[in-house]
Amino acid sequence: MKNVVITGTSRGIGYELAKLFANQNHNVLAISRNTEPLVALNHKNIKTLSVDLCKNDEILQVTEFVKNNWKQVDILINNAGKLVNKPFTELTSDDFLEVYKVNVFGVAELTKSLIPYLQKGSHVVTISSMGGIQGSMKFPGLAAYSSAKGAVITLSELLAEEYKEQQIAFNVLALGAVQTEMLQEAFPGFQAPVSAEEMANYIYNFSLTGHQFYNGKILQVSSTTP
Template sequence: MKNVVITGTSRGIGFELAKQFAENGHQVLALSRNTKPLSEFNHKNITLISVDLSVNSDLEKVTDYIKNNWQQVDILINNAGKLINKPFTDLSSDDFLEVYKVNVFAVAEITKLMIPFLQKGSHVVTISSMGGIQGSLKFPGLAAYSSAKGAVITLSELLAEEYKEQQISFNVLALGAVQTEMLEEAFPGYEAPTSATEMANYIFDFSLTGNKYYNGKVLQVSSTNP
């Protein structure tokens, strides 16, 4: 049984991941602003904390829970994401900041707070995008989103090096298009080749076993270009 922290669990991949870990006997700490969907799922292995990841004081609720109940985190999945689809000249500094707060700064902050609870063999998995891969086909309108997803790739590579002596693994999964609510909102009518449940199945397995084979790596998880 693992202690698993997952961000962005109100819908899409994060919601499916929380259910899958819980149903397989693991303890899940599910973090999102909207806790209603998983509350209605009502599984004994899922603890819900309403958190705005862009507000550092909110994250203290997470560390307080872990100190008082778990003392150890085996898996952290940085899944929460923010996407704004606008032409580059329409993107404001506030748009960039909003995207980076969730996709980069919050990843760094929650990871930093989890470090004291991560032990030898722990695995930090950050969900990025094919849009963050150098040389990949890019979607117009995603300057803020894709550049942020590139930033967390570099961040994870650095953390893998910094914490290799503690044998904490940091890996990134760069996902192609997945049929989620976030994708539908950004690209109405677009049909992705992979469902949220299918992708959650892959991430579930990788989170449990991928650190045996990888550290500081970026795996491209896409059957299409991008």
């Protein structure tokens, strides 16, 4: 039984991940602004917290929960993401900031707050995008989103180096097209070959075993472009 923290659990991959871990008898702390979908499940292994990752004072709720209930975290999955789809000349500084607050700053702040509770053998998995991979195909309208996803890749590589002696693993999964609400925001009408449930199953297995083989690595999990 693992103690698992997952962000972005109100829909899509995060929601499916929370259910999957809980159904396999792991303890799940599900973090999202909207907790209603998982609260409605009423699963004994899922605890929900309504947290805006853009607000550091709200992230303190997570550390308080861990300190008072678990004492340690085995797996952290940074899954929450924000996307703005606009032509570059229409993007404002506030658009960039809002995207980076969730996709980069929130990841950094939450991870930092949980470092004291990560032990030897803990695994931090950050969900990025093929759009953040240097040399991959890029798409108009996603300048803020894709650049943020590139930034979080570099952040994870650095953290893997910084915490390798503590044997805390940091890896990134750069996802291709998955049939989620966010995909529709980026590519309206596009039908992905992979469902949120199927991708959640892949991430579930990687989170449990990937740190035995990888640290500081970016795995490209994509069968199509986009």
